[in-house]
Amino acid sequence: MMIIMRADARPQEIETVVQCVQRRGAQAHVSSGAERTVIGIVGDTRRLSQDEFIRMEGVDRIVPISKPYKLASREFHPQDTVFRVGDAVFGGAGLTLIAGPCSVESRSQLLEIAHAVREAGAHALRGGAFKPRTSPYSFQGLGEAGLELLAEARAATGLPIVTEVMSPEQLPLVARYADVLQIGARNMQNYALLQAAGRSGKPVLLKRGPSATLDEWLLAAEYLLAEGNLQVALCERGIRTFATATRNTTDINAVPALKDRTHLPVFLDPSHSTGRWEYVAAIARAGVAAGADGLIVEVHHRPQEALSDGGQSLKPERFAALVSEARQIAAVIGRPLAQPETAHVRPA
Amino acid sequence: MMIIMRADARPQEIETVVQCVQRRGAQAHVSSGAERTVIGIVGDTRRLSQDEFIRMEGVDRIVPISKPYKLASREFHPQDTVFRVGDAVFGGAGLTLIAGPCSVESRSQLLEIAHAVREAGAHALRGGAFKPRTSPYSFQGLGEAGLELLAEARAATGLPIVTEVMSPEQLPLVARYADVLQIGARNMQNYALLQAAGRSGKPVLLKRGPSATLDEWLLAAEYLLAEGNLQVALCERGIRTFATATRNTTDINAVPALKDRTHLPVFLDPSHSTGRWEYVAAIARAGVAAGADGLIVEVHHRPQEALSDGGQSLKPERFAALVSEARQIAAVIGRPLAQPETAHVRPA
C-alpha cells in the first residue's frame, strides 16, 4: 500500500500517518518528491485498511500494491485450476461446452434439448429450475420439479447438470440434484450464498455481476475459495454500459485479463452477453478465439415458445454449427477440444 | 407493447406475429408505414412476454408501453406514500435525516455517535451489525452483539434504528431489533431476501443496485410491495460509471425522475455516493435541493479509527452544520423539516 499525500500536506500530517502505520506494526518509507510526498508501507499490511488512511488529514489517495485476493490469484498459484465433473473437464487444454435451455419448462422440452446438445458435442447440460426474474410477475421456474427433470435428463444423456441456486436456504435442495452450482450475476456479491456454496463441496460456476470489476469478481471467488472449495470457474456474461444495441456489453477483454490474473477457468456466456440469438455464434467464436476455457450457451428447440430469454436461444442445428466452428478456432490457438465421443453415460 | 418489424420483414412474418398475439387473447393493430410495419398490442398484455416476440422472424424490436411495475407506480397510486417509524416520518412534506456510523463497533462508539446525531437533528439512527464486504478478509460486523447495542442506543436516544439485513436466514434476528430493514445495493436483486423482507411487516429502505436502471429498481420494490409490505422507501447511493474521481457517481437526476414515477419516498446517501467526506455535505445539500425526502449520512466521532468506510464519514459537528443547511434549503423549496424536538424517547 502506498499513501500519496496532498501537495499541500504539512510535515505534521505526514508524521501522523507514519506513526499510525508504525502503531499497526508495519514500516513506513517516506519519499519526498518535488511536489508530493509518498509513504510506502512495508510489512504485513493486511491489518491496515485503506479506509483508515484515506480519512487522515493531508492524504490524497491510497494505491494498493498487492492484489486483495490471494487464493484466486495467479501470482500465488501459477498453475491452472482443472477439475472434472462427470466426463466434463473444467479448465486445462480442452474447450468445455455447456448448453441447454434457459429454463426447464417440461419433460419433453428438456429431454429433446438435452439429447440435441449432447449430439452436437456439449459436455454439460444447463437449465434453470429456479429463475431470478427482474419482475415479480414473470415465470420463476419449476422449482424442485425442474430439478427432478434435470436429473432425469442427466440419466438419459450422461451430461452433468449446471443449474442456478439463488439463496442459502435453497442450496441443500439444489445441491442434491446439481453437478455444478451456478451463482448468477445478481448474486455475485450475495455473501451468504457464496459462503453456503463454498461449504457445499460442489463445483461452482460464478457469473460476473453486471457492474463488477475484475477485482470485485475475484474477491467474490475468494469467498468460495476461502471456504475450502477450490472447484470454481468464472463466467463472463456481459457488463452494463451505455451501449444499448445489445442487452449487455460482452467484456471480451476480460478473457485475457482474467487468464493473466487468475488460475481459475474462464467461461463466456454469449447468450446473456448479447441478448440476441443472431449475435450469439459470432460472440461465442470470439470468446474461444480470445482464450476462454469454455462456453455456456442457451439452446432451445422452439425458442419462440420459450418461457424466458427465447430471444437469445439458438436452435440445436445452429448450436451444432457453432460447436464445429468453435472446435476449429480452438485448434488454431493450440487448444484441442475435449472430444465428446469419450464421454460415457454416467450412472444416475 | 409495440412490435417494430424489420424493414425487410415479409408479409408472412407479420401475419405470424399477429396470430401469435391473438392466440394469447390480445388484439394486434397493424400499422404499415412507408418503411416499417409496427404492430400495436391492445388488451391484457401481461400474459405476453417480450422474449416471445423478439425471437420471431422479421421482428426488429419490442417497445414496452406500460410500466412493468404496478404497485410502485405513481400512475396507479398518485398519492405519496408516507409512513411513520417511531417519531420519524418517511415521505410527505418533511425532510427525514438518518445518521450514524457505517458499522457498530463498540458500546461507547455507538452511544456517543447516537447522542451526537440526535442532538444535531437526526430522526433515526443507522448502523451496521452485519456488513457486506467485498473482501472475505474485511471486518464483517459485530453481528447480534451489534444489534443489541443498537437497541440500547434506541432506548437511550429514542431514535428508531435502520440496519442492514443480508440474507433471509438473518432476517428474523435482524427484524427483532430493527425498526427499518435496510437492503443494500448488492442485494437489490436478491429476490429471496426481498420476499422475506416483504413478508416481515417491517418498513424497508431499499438501496439502488450500482448498475440498476430506475425500472429495475422499482421492480425490486415491487417484490416488496407484492408481498403486502407498503412501507418501502428508496435510497439512491450512487451508480457505477466510468467516472473515477469519486467512489460512485451520484445519480442526482434519479431524484426528480423517481418522484415522477413513483409514490415511494426517495432518500439519498451522499456518503456512499461520493465515498469522500469532503464532498458529502455538498451532495447532501444537492439531494435536498433536488427534492429528496430524506438523507442517510455516515457520521463517526473518530473517522480515522472507523473499522469501515471511515473516509466517507462526517464528524458530528460537520453533520450538525449540514443539518442546518439542509433545513434551510428544504424551506426554500417549500418543504418544512420535521422538527426533531417533537421526538420523544420511546420505550425500549
Added chain:
Amino acid sequence: MMIIMRADARPQEIETVVQCVQRRGAQAHVSSGAERTVIGIVGDTRRLSQDEFIRMEGVDRIVPISKPYKLASREFHPQDTVFRVGDAVFGGAGLTLIAGPCSVESRSQLLEIAHAVREAGAHALRGGAFKPRTSPYSFQGLGEAGLELLAEARAATGLPIVTEVMSPEQLPLVARYADVLQIGARNMQNYALLQAAGRSGKPVLLKRGPSATLDEWLLAAEYLLAEGNLQVALCERGIRTFATATRNTTDINAVPALKDRTHLPVFLDPSHSTGRWEYVAAIARAGVAAGADGLIVEVHHRPQEALSDGGQSLKPERFAALVSEARQIAAVIGRPLAQPETAHVRPA
C-alpha cells in the same frame, strides 16, 4: 510516478527499469516489499512517459503521482479564477446565470427571450448560431445571421453573449460577435479548436465531453491556458452512463470534485444534463447547492416550437421561479447572488 513491478518480476527486469529512469536524468528509489517491488521516481518526471515503462518486462502498472495539468490545478494556483465579461462576473462569490434559447431561430424569438431572461435575473445570454447536430439532416443553425441577431439582442438588453464555436475556421467570425466562446461537449478534445480558442483572447466556456474524466477535462482546459488564455470556465453538462431515464447523467459529484482540483469557475447545464424540462429546476437547484459558480439554462418562450432541444427548455416564467430559488439556496451556502440590478446596458 511510481512503477509497480509484477510479483514475478526478476532482478534483471528491475535493474533495467532503474537504468532507464537514470538515463533520462531522474532518480529511482527501489522499495522491495514482501510481494512486490515498487520503484519511485524522483526528479523531473516530465520527460518520462508512462507508455515507455508500461511496456517493459516485469512492469505491472504505473501510478502517476503529480497531476498532469499544471496551469489548471489548484495545487499551483490556490486562488480562484475570477473574470468579468460585460457586467457578468465568472467565478468568485456570486452566482452567474446564463440563459437563452438552444438555437437562435429568428429576431423576434431571440429578442423576446433575451428580454425575458434579463428581467428574470440572467447575467448573460446564450444562443446557438452554429449547432453541432448528431444527424446531418437536422437544423444546423442560422450561422452568421444568428450571430448578428445575438449582437442585436446584446445591444438591446446589455447582456453579454455566450455562443458556440465549432471549428478553427469558424472562430474569427464567431469571435467577432461573441463575448464568451462556448466549446461544446463533442469538441472537448478537438485540439485544433482548443488552440485557436486559446489564442483568440476571448473568454471560453468549456463543456465536458460526455465520457471525459475530470483529468481529461482539465487537460483540455490546459490546452487553452497553455496558449495564455486564462479566462476559462468549465461546464458540466452530463455524462454518458447506462442510466436511460434521462438524456444524460448529471455528474453532480464533479462540482465539489472540480472545486477541489482547480481554480477555474464551474458551471452546470441542467438542460443538457437531464434533457427534460420537468427536471431542469430540480437539478439546477442541486448544482447551486453543491457549490457551482453558475448555471447555463435553456429558456424558450414557446418550447414546443423550438427547432432544437425544445424538450429541455424552460418557459421564461419557470426560469424566473428557478432564479428565485437558486438565489435563496446560494444565500444558504454563503454565496450572495450578483445582483442583476447592478448590470448596466453596455454600448453595442
Added chain:
Amino acid sequence: MMIIMRADARPQEIETVVQCVQRRGAQAHVSSGAERTVIGIVGDTRRLSQDEFIRMEGVDRIVPISKPYKLASREFHPQDTVFRVGDAVFGGAGLTLIAGPCSVESRSQLLEIAHAVREAGAHALRGGAFKPRTSPYSFQGLGEAGLELLAEARAATGLPIVTEVMSPEQLPLVARYADVLQIGARNMQNYALLQAAGRSGKPVLLKRGPSATLDEWLLAAEYLLAEGNLQVALCERGIRTFATATRNTTDINAVPALKDRTHLPVFLDPSHSTGRWEYVAAIARAGVAAGADGLIVEVHHRPQEALSDGGQSLKPERFAALVSEARQIAAVIGRPLAQPETAHVRPA
C-alpha cells in the same frame, strides 16, 4: 415515429399532438390501450423532430421507428460496400490488415517497421504524423515531415498509407500524402472535419467515439456519405465503461451488430481497445472470429522506446504470429484472407 402519451394525458392534449402532426403534413394514427394512448405517425416524418413533441403536454416518450441514417443503413443498401486502396481491399470476402507504429518517429523507425509488417502480411501501413494527445505537453507528432516519411515508406513497400487528420485546415496537406484518412475517436463528432473529409474524395477510416452509440456512429458516417464520399470504413477502438482492467472496453458485440445495420466495412483496433500489448493478439483474433472485415494493429520494433502508446504495440514477430492465426480463423468462418503475395509495389 410513435408518440407514447402519459397515462394521465387528457383528451385535449392528445388532440393537440394530432393536430401538430397533421400541420406538418403527416398522418397520426391514434391507438388507445387500457392504460395509455399511443400515436403512430405515418408519412414523411423527416420534417418532424422528436424535440418538438417531447415537449408537449401529456407526452411521455417518443419512439423512433426508422433508422435516422439512410445512406449508411443496410436496410436501403443491402449490398456490402467494398473499395480498393492500392492493392488493399476494404470490405468484401477478404480480411484486411493495417499495421504500423502509433507515431512516425524517424526514417529508420518507419522503414524498418513498414518492411516488417509488409513481410508479415499487412495490406496497408498506419502511422501518425499528427497525433491527438490528451495533454498539451505530450509529443504531438512530426507533422509534415512525418507525412513525407510515410510517402517514402509507401514507395519502398507498396503499402498504401492510413494516417490521421485532425482538423479541416490540416486536411489538404494530409490528403496530399495519405491513401486513407483516419478520423480519430475524439473527432468522431467533429462535423467540420467530417464534412471536409467527405468532400476530399479520399477513403476514410472512421473510428468510434469512446461513448458513441452505434446510431451516433452511423450518423457520423452519414455526414461523410452525404457529401458523396462512399469509401468509408468503420473502426471499433473500444468504449469507455466502468471497467478499468484495460484502457478501454472492446465492444465486440458491435462487430455483428454493425454488420447487421450497415453495409460499410467494419474494422477492429485491438491496440487501443485494450491498451496492453499482452492482450492485443487475443482480442485481434476475437475480432476476426466475430466477423470483422479487418484489423488495424500497432506494431513497433522497439516498443519500449516508442514516443507514444508503446505499451500497446506488438513487436513485428508477434504481429507475424497474429497474422497467421487471424488467417486461419478467417478461413474457419469462410473468409479467405486476401493474399499479400498478390500485392505489387505501386509507383510512388
